[in-house]
Amino acid sequence: MTFPNDKTPPVAPEESERTLRFAGLPTFGRLPRLEEVKEANVAVVGVPFDSGVSYRPGARFGGNAIREASRMLRPYNPSQDVYPFHYSQVADAGDISANPFNINEAVETIEAAADGLLATDTRLMTLGGDHTIALPLLRSVAKKYGPVALLHFDAHLDTWDTYFGAEYTHGTPFRRAVEEGILDTSALSHVGTRGPLYGKQDLEDDEKLGFGIVTSADVMRRGVDEVIDQLRQRIGDRPLYISVDIDVLDPAHAPGTGTPEAGGMTSRELLEIIRGLSECRLVSADVVEVAPAYDHADITAVAASHVAYEMVSIMSKQMAPAYWSKP
Numbered sequence: 001m002t003f004p005n006d007k008t009p010p011v012a013p014e015e016s017e018r019t020l021r022f023a024g025l026p027t028f029g030r031l032p033r034l035e036e037v038k039e040a041n042v043a044v045v046g047v048p049f050d051s052g053v054s055y056r057p058g059a060r061f062g063g064n065a066i067r068e069a070s071r072m073l074r075p076y077n078p079s080q081d082v083y084p085f086h087y088s089q090v091a092d093a094g095d096i097s098a099n100p101f102n103i104n105e106a107v108e109t110i111e112a113a114a115d116g117l118l119a120t121d122t123r124l125m126t127l128g129g130d131h132t133i134a135l136p137l138l139r140s141v142a143k144k145y146g147p148v149a150l151l152h153f154d155a156h157l158d159t160w161d162t163y164f165g166a167e168y169t170h171g172t173p174f175r176r177a178v179e180e181g182i183l184d185t186s187a188l189s190h191v192g193t194r195g196p197l198y199g200k201q202d203l204e205d206d207e208k209l210g211f212g213i214v215t216s217a218d219v220m221r222r223g224v225d226e227v228i229d230q231l232r233q234r235i236g237d238r239p240l241y242i243s244v245d246i247d248v249l250d251p252a253h254a255p256g257t258g259t260p261e262a263g264g265m266t267s268r269e270l271l272e273i274i275r276g277l278s279e280c281r282l283v284s285a286d287v288v289e290v291a292p293a294y295d296h297a298d299i300t301a302v303a304a305s306h307v308a309y310e311m312v313s314i315m316s317k318q319m320a321p322a323y324w325s326k327p
């Protein structure tokens with residue numbers, strides 16, 4: 001790679017010829033920690049919170065499992081022709097400590113921490129945690145960009161109203177987000193939806209909120225390219241937030257999750273759809289619901305690390321002019 005002569009290249013992961021990839025403290029992609037760099041254009045941050053789950057717990061360990069699995073990511077991403085860790089400064093910002101015994105307080109803490117990270121010219125790649133965390137992240141992103149387009153990969157709608165009277169759970173973040181006016185309701189899509197619902201009303205409510213659905217079966221029948229075209233048109237040049245619930249993948253591709261559903265997408269399909277959106281203005285993203293206790297051979301954590309890598313690639317490429325224009 002060549003860099004403009006008068007500029008300092010970003011602090012990148014150590015070359016794997018020089019330090020062992022499988023040893024040492026893990027950060028995402030063996031990146032520097034945020035405190036080791038002046039400022040990050042893309043900050044990878046963990047949110048080890050899973051008190052919002054309605055079924056199997058354990059996603060609080062997801063971020064660190066993804067970090068461990070991400071040791072093998074290499075510097076060049078041929079699918080997007082990008083060197084994500086060299087185009088702009090990407091760093092691991094560590095974890096946000098959210099109260100596991102008080103969901104309302106945790107939601108506030110996550111929002112405040114995201115505000116802090118977004119205060120500079122930074123985009124966030126968040127590693128969950130359960131899907132509850134998408135709400136405070138979206139609140140923070142909307143403060144910066146206004147209502148954003150949402151692309152939501154998930155087996156589930158996550159637009160249910162409440163569970164046991166609780167408003168903030170992993171099944172309800174996107175209903176709250178629409179109610180709060182932080183989403184651009186002309187550009188809301190679920191992709192990968194499938195499985196039994198509580199009733200037909202779930203779909204009617206979801207449609208009223210403004211969501212369009214590309215089911216898991218649609219992806220299989222219509223194919224990845226047609227789905228990408230449709231999503232691109234819907235998103236246009238709006239600021240985009242991508243939320244990936246890893247249970248969008250078939251349990252064969254992602255067993256390590258709390259609410260698995262049969263008949264999901266392959267990791268190849270998910271990665272290809274994300275790559276197909278590389279020209280969209282991706283302002284922040286999350287990967288949630290990785291629960292390593294149910295994983296086997298790190299299948300889920302590896303898939304999640306690659307999904308995050310593709311989204312970091314998009315954001316790093318888009319932030320390159322900001323990095324290289326700094327003195």
Ligand SMILES: N=C(N)NCCCC(=O)O
Pocket residue numbers: 054055131156158170171245247259289
């Ligand atoms: N995995 C997420 N985010 N939501 C699943 C909720 C499904 C249920 O409670 O029936």
Ligand SMILES: [Zn+2]
Pocket residue numbers: 154155156245247248259289
């Ligand atoms: Zn889900």
Ligand SMILES: [Zn+2]
Pocket residue numbers: 131154156158170245289
């Ligand atoms: Zn979800």
